[in-house]
Amino acid sequence: xxVLNPMMLNSIPISGAEVLPLIEGGKGIGATNGVSSGAWxxxxxxxxxxxxxxxxxxxxxxxxxxxxxxxxRKERHKELIEQAILGGVQQAKIAYDLSxxxxxxxxxxxxxxxxxxxxxEGILSGTKGLIHGVTCGAGMPYxxxxxxxxxxxxxxxxxxxxxxxxxxxxxxxxKMSDWLSAVVYEDPWKAGGHNxxxxxxxxxxxxxxxxxxxxxxxxxxxxxxxxxxxxxAGGVWHLKNLAHWINNEELGLIGFQFGTRPLLTQESPISExxxxxxxxxxxGDILLxxxxxxxxxxxxxxxxxxxxxxxxxxxxxxxxxxxxxxxFGILELGTRGRQLFVRERDLGDIAHWKQQGFxxxxxxxxxxxxxxxxxxxxxxxxxxxxxxxxxxxxxxxNWSQGITGSTGEKxxxxxxxxxxxxxxxxxxxxxxxxxxxAGHNAYKFREDPxxxxxxxxxxxxxxxxIKTGE
Numbered sequence: 001x002x003v004l005n006p007m008m009l010n011s012i013p014i015s016g017a018e019v020l021p022l023i024e025g026g027k028g029i030g031a032t033n034g035v036s037s038g039a040w041x042x043x044x045x046x047x048x049x050x051x052x053x054x055x056x057x058x059x060x061x062x063x064x065x066x067x068x069x070x071x072x073r074k075e076r077h078k079e080l081i082e083q084a085i086l087g088g089v090q091q092a093k094i095a096y097d098l099s100x101x102x103x104x105x106x107x108x109x110x111x112x113x114x115x116x117x118x119x120x121e122g123i124l125s126g127t128k129g130l131i132h133g134v135t136c137g138a139g140m141p142y143x144x145x146x147x148x149x150x151x152x153x154x155x156x157x158x159x160x161x162x163x164x165x166x167x168x169x170x171x172x173x174x175k176m177s178d179w180l181s182a183v184v185y186e187d188p189w190k191a192g193g194h195n196x197x198x199x200x201x202x203x204x205x206x207x208x209x210x211x212x213x214x215x216x217x218x219x220x221x222x223x224x225x226x227x228x229x230x231x232x233a234g235g236v237w238h239l240k241n242l243a244h245w246i247n248n249e250e251l252g253l254i255g256f257q258f259g260t261r262p263l264l265t266q267e268s269p270i271s272e273x274x275x276x277x278x279x280x281x282x283x284g285d286i287l288l289x290x291x292x293x294x295x296x297x298x299x300x301x302x303x304x305x306x307x308x309x310x311x312x313x314x315x316x317x318x319x320x321x322x323x324x325x326x327x328f329g330i331l332e333l334g335t336r337g338r339q340l341f342v343r344e345r346d347l348g349d350i351a352h353w354k355q356q357g358f359x360x361x362x363x364x365x366x367x368x369x370x371x372x373x374x375x376x377x378x379x380x381x382x383x384x385x386x387x388x389x390x391x392x393x394x395x396x397x398n399w400s401q402g403i404t405g406s407t408g409e410k411x412x413x414x415x416x417x418x419x420x421x422x423x424x425x426x427x428x429x430x431x432x433x434x435x436x437x438a439g440h441n442a443y444k445f446r447e448d449p450x451x452x453x454x455x456x457x458x459x460x461x462x463x464x465x466i467k468t469g470e
Contacts, residue, residue: 008243008246008247009021009022009239009246009467010247011044012229012253012254012255013227013229013253014046014104014133014154014181014182014229014255015046015104015106015132015133015153015154015156015181015182016104016132016154016181017103017104017132019044019045019046019103019104020043020044020045020046020103020463020467021229021254021255021256022040022045022046022255022256022258022463022466022467023040023045023046023048023106023231023233023255023256023257023258024036024037024040024045024046024047024048024257024258024262025048025108025233025257025258025259025260025262026048026049026050026051026106026107026108026109026135027050027108027192027193027259027263027437028050028052028110028193028422028437029050029052029053029054029055029419029422029423029426030050030053030054030055030063030269030270030422030423030426031050031263031268031269031270031426031437032047032048032049032050032108032262032268032269033049033050033054033055033091033094033095033269034049034090034091034092034093034094034095034096034098035094035095035098035267035269036049036262036265036267036268036269036459037049037091037095037099037105037106038094038095038096038097038098038099038105039098039265039267039458039459039460040103040262040459040463041095041098041099041102041103041104041105042098042099042100042102042103042459042460043102043103043459043460043463044102044103045103045104045463046103046104046105046106046133046255047095047099047103047104047105047106048105048106048107048108048135049091049092049095049105049106049107049108050091050107050108050109051084051088051091051107051108051109051119051120051123051134052084052108052109052110052113053066053080053083053084053087053113053390053419053422053423054084054087054088054090054091055087055091055426056083056086056087056090057090063426063427065427066080066083066423068080068386068388073387073388073389073399073405074389074405076386076387076388076389077114077115077388077389077401079388080114080115080388080389080390081114081115081118081119081122084115084119084122084123085118085119085122085123085126088107088119088122088123088127089122089123089126089127092105092107092123092127092130092131093127093130095130096127096130096131104132104133105130105131105132105133106131106132106133106134106135106156107123107131107133107134107135108134108135108136109134109135109136110136110137110138110139110194111136111137111138111139111140111141111144111392112138112139112294112296112391112392112393113138113390113391113392114388114389114390114391114392114399114401115389115392115401116392117143117147120134120144120147121147121151124147124148124151124153125151128151131153132153132154133148133153133154133155133156133181134147134148134153134154134155134156135155135156135157135158135184136155136156136157136158137157137158137159137184137186137194137196138158138194138196138294138296139392140164140167140168141157141168142168142171142172143172144157144172145172145173145175145176145179145180146172146175146176148176148179149176149178149179152179153179154179154180154181155176155179155180155181156180156181156182156183156184156231157173157183157184158184158186158196158233159183159184159185159186159196159216160185160186160187160188160195160196160197160198160212161196161198161212161215161216162212162215162216162218162219164196164198165183165216165219165220166219169219169223174223177225180225180228181228181229182228182229182230182231182255183216183220183228183229183230183231184230184231184233184257185209185212185213185216185230185231185232185233185234186233186234186257187206187209187212187232187233187234187235188201188234188297189203189206189207189234189235189288189440190206190209190234190235190299190439190440190441191233191234191235191259191299191439191440192234192259192260192286192299192300192437192438192439192440192442193259193298193299193300193437194292194294194296194297194298195234195288195296195297195298195299196296197296197297203288203297209232209234209235210245213230213232213245213251214250214251216230217230217250217251217252220252221252226252226253227253228253229252229253229254229255230251230252230253230254230255231254231255231256231257232245232254232255232256232257233256233257233259234257234259234439235439235440235441236256236257236258236259237258237260237261237441237444237448238469238470239256239466239467239469240469240470242256243469258466259439260278260438260439260441260442261462261466262459262462263275263278263438264278264279264445264451264456264457265456265457265458265459265462266456266457266458266459267458267459269426270426271425271426271428271429271431272429273429273430273431274425274429274431274436275456276454277301277431277436278438278442278445279445279446279451279454280446281301281438281442281443281445281446282443282446283443284443285301285302285442285443286299286300286301286302286438286439286440286442286443287299287300287301287302287306288440289306289309289310291306291309291313291414291415291416292415292418293391293394293395293396293397293412293415293416293417293418294391294394294395294418295395298437299437299438299439299440300435300436300437300438301431301436301437301438301442303431303432303433303434303436304432304433305421305432305433305434305435305436306435308376309414309415309416312370312372312376312413312414313370313414315349315353315358315370315371315372316364316368316369316370316371316414317342317343317346317349317350317368317369318342318343318346318367318368319331319340319341319342319363319367319368319369320340320341320342320367321340321341322341323341324341326343327341327342327343328341328344329341329342329343329344329346329347330342331347331350331361331369333361333363333369334361340363340369342369350371353371354371357373358371358372358373359371359373359374360372360373360374360376360377362377362380362413363410364410364412364413364414365395365409365410365411365412370413370414372413377413380413383396383397383416383417383420384396384397384398384411384417386417387399387417388419389401389405390418390419391418393407394407395407395409395411395412395415396411396412396413396415396416396417396418397411397417398410398411398412416435418435421434421435422434422435448470450465450470
């Protein structure tokens with residue numbers, strides 16, 4: 001293994017300035033904010049706050065709970081966008097003030113988040129000169145370049161393959177190339193949060209990130225983009241393991257994004273219970289799953305929340321509206337006793353589940369029915385009714401921000417309200433009963449001597465540590 005010489009970490013051009021090639025990963029609702037991103041920038045690196053429903057702070061610095069008065073989904077969706085803009089503007093101002101004019105300040109958004117274009121335009125119009133770049137993934141953000149260029153900020157698309165970048169470039173980015181700051185390659189097998197696995201890739205067979213980044217660089221060279229850095233994200237922990245990537249002619253300009261390690265700093269806005277849990281994660285505790293209402297794969301800590309989703313989907317059988325040779329067992333659902341037909345071999349499982357208290361059957365878009373407790377079913381229906389449209393399209397609630405406000409599909413009870421759980425973990429610190437995103441290297445907190453005896457560094461201490469290769 002090559003030992004990293006700190007002098008090898010030369011500054012690279014990002015979003016209009018020469019900065020350390022170290023980037024704070026943006027993450028989602030409230031997991032990075034103005035304080036954490038400002039601290040990264042103050043060290044001459046790149047700080048990234050989340051523009052996904054960024055929290056609004058009260059006069060004491062506490063998070064104001066998100067509130068909604070609207071009676072319809074569209075009314076609540078409008079309120080969600082308004083609050084997201086207020087929070088994003090506030091966090092950008094905090095970050096800029098704390099940066100002391102050093103480094104770069106980026107904002108991270110998800111292209112599949114509800115009202116993303118309105119949120120981007122609203123925040124950027126209220127933060128002139130405060131935000132230097134916008135990172136964006138979770139979808140194909142074709143209009144990202146156009147919006148960024150209009151506000152004269154740089155853009156950094158997050159991709160997981162050379163093919164994805166080629167599509168973005170040919171369709172949109174070639175027209176706005178002056179504002180392309182960098183391309184973030186996010187390893188879809190190791191990154192925390194939502195992952196960019198395509199239908200052509202096996203979630204169980206990770207591919208070598210080096211060869212995939214080489215392919216990305218080759219595509220960028222086809223478009224005369226050798227001067228544009230690639231930011232490696234997902235699974236980045238010790239730079240000593242990536243020393244051969246630095247000053248590598250095959251890769252060209254390279255930077256490194258850290259998503260999981262910045263969670264455990266003094267400036268990190270996550271709760272103390274979340275930080276404490278990170279220190280005790282074991283190998284295999286992070287689960288790559290497909291329960292997200294976005295339809296994307298995502299990686300999160302396997303806790304009671306994920307276990308409940310796994311168990312819910314395991315209590316599932318196919319059904320037919322018409323009785324036939326395969327589906328002739330009778331299943332009655334609801335207080336009205338609506339009849340569906342299931343395979344006879346499934347009747348025994350259904351009876352067993354009901355004996356265990358899973359009395360309520362709920363149909364899914366896949367023409368299956370799951371069984372859950374009446375209390376859990378009531379909670380699912382409540383969350384679906386109270387949908388705020390936090391995604392452009394939601395499997396869980398069947399919300400769509402299109403003209404009709406609906407995907408036209410059945411709501412899927414196998415998924416969950418992602419906004420509710422991500423806001424709850426920030427507000428309450430309950431890491432057992434909420435979605436807790438983390439990268440697959442999170443177990444290294446427990447193994448890394450830097451965090452011995454529960455040590456939690458400042459951002460400055462973490463960056464100095466990273467620069468040594470450790």
